[in-house]
Amino acid sequence: MTDAKKPMAEANRISAMLNTVLGAERFPVKVDELALEYSHQCFAGSPIDKVQGEDLDGFDGLLKANKTRSKWLILYNSATPSEGRKRFTIAHEFGHYILHRHKQDLFECGNGDIETGDNNGRNIETEADLFASTLLMPLDDFRRQVDGQPISFDLMGYCADRYGVSLTAAALRWTEIAPKRAVLVASRDDHMLWAKSNMAALKSGAYFATRRNAIELPMDALAHSHNIYGMGDITGRAQSWFSREPSSMPITEMTRAAGQYDYTLTLLLMPDAEWQRPQHDDEEAEEDTFDRFVRNGRYPVR
Numbered sequence: 001m002t003d004a005k006k007p008m009a010e011a012n013r014i015s016a017m018l019n020t021v022l023g024a025e026r027f028p029v030k031v032d033e034l035a036l037e038y039s040h041q042c043f044a045g046s047p048i049d050k051v052q053g054e055d056l057d058g059f060d061g062l063l064k065a066n067k068t069r070s071k072w073l074i075l076y077n078s079a080t081p082s083e084g085r086k087r088f089t090i091a092h093e094f095g096h097y098i099l100h101r102h103k104q105d106l107f108e109c110g111n112g113d114i115e116t117g118d119n120n121g122r123n124i125e126t127e128a129d130l131f132a133s134t135l136l137m138p139l140d141d142f143r144r145q146v147d148g149q150p151i152s153f154d155l156m157g158y159c160a161d162r163y164g165v166s167l168t169a170a171a172l173r174w175t176e177i178a179p180k181r182a183v184l185v186a187s188r189d190d191h192m193l194w195a196k197s198n199m200a201a202l203k204s205g206a207y208f209a210t211r212r213n214a215i216e217l218p219m220d221a222l223a224h225s226h227n228i229y230g231m232g233d234i235t236g237r238a239q240s241w242f243s244r245e246p247s248s249m250p251i252t253e254m255t256r257a258a259g260q261y262d263y264t265l266t267l268l269l270m271p272d273a274e275w276q277r278p279q280h281d282d283e284e285a286e287e288d289t290f291d292r293f294v295r296n297g298r299y300p301v302r
């Protein structure tokens with residue numbers, strides 16, 4: 001098994017066990033109890049002995065062994081106001097226990113980067129996040145909640161409630177499985193904090209390298225402070241976000257305050273990259289995708 005698949009496989013194995021014991025309507029996952037019980041049953045010689053909140057200065061969460069490695073402790077930052085963040089942090093530390101405890105005695109995680117996966121490419125942090133999101137929001141159940149429904153932040157908010165996670169974690173999960181190109185952008189003060197593209201968007205070059213560069217939002221972005229239209233849901237031209245997109249390419253943009261209103265989430269949706277140009281000789285006669293959107297009553301603001 002490759003390293004990339006292991007976090008998902010381990011989380012899915014635990015989910016299958018929970019489905020058997022508790023049935024399908026078992027959400028949100030009681031991850032603190034799960035970490036204690038599962039580790040005691042499966043690894044009785046070195047279980048997780050305690051999960052507790054503490055005022056952790058500069059960390060979101062922590063996993064550490066005692067001197068003889070006969071038991072482990074999970075701490076999460078009790079100062080975090082969001083229950084969803086706490087649950088995700090515990091699941092993340094549980095992930096380190098399942099996947100990485102043979103490598104280290106101490107894992108100090110954060111600050112603020114758990115759940116967004118924005119962790120400077122450190123492999124074990126990405127793996128622990130993947131384990132956590134797979135465990136808390138199993139794909140089969142997640143698909144049952146969202147399939148066939150128009151995407152909106154209300155729908156993602158419903159998922160966040162169901163799984164007891166933050167809106168951000170649910171939106172990231174949805175972005176991963178989005179049927180078309182999707183990019184989730186978090187911003188504050190008109191600049192991107194981080195951005196995640198799904199595979200289809202990534203392959204078409206629609207992504208932002210937020211780790212290396214300070215990237216300002218486009219002036220006409222809904223989340224930009226210059227934009228008088230404020231929050232909502234609009235369709236515009238993809239080019240204003242991604243200069244390499246053809247001018248006919250539409251983009252649907254929706255925004256919502258998140259992270260206890262500390263930042264704004266913008267979800268960008270685009271059709272497949274292939275759906276760009278008519279394959280006919282009489283190209284002029286074809287109405288472009290953008291015009292079709294407008295004609296259907298989805299007016300762009302620009």
Ligand SMILES: [Zn+2]
Nearest residue numbers: 107109125128
């Ligand atoms: Zn970690």
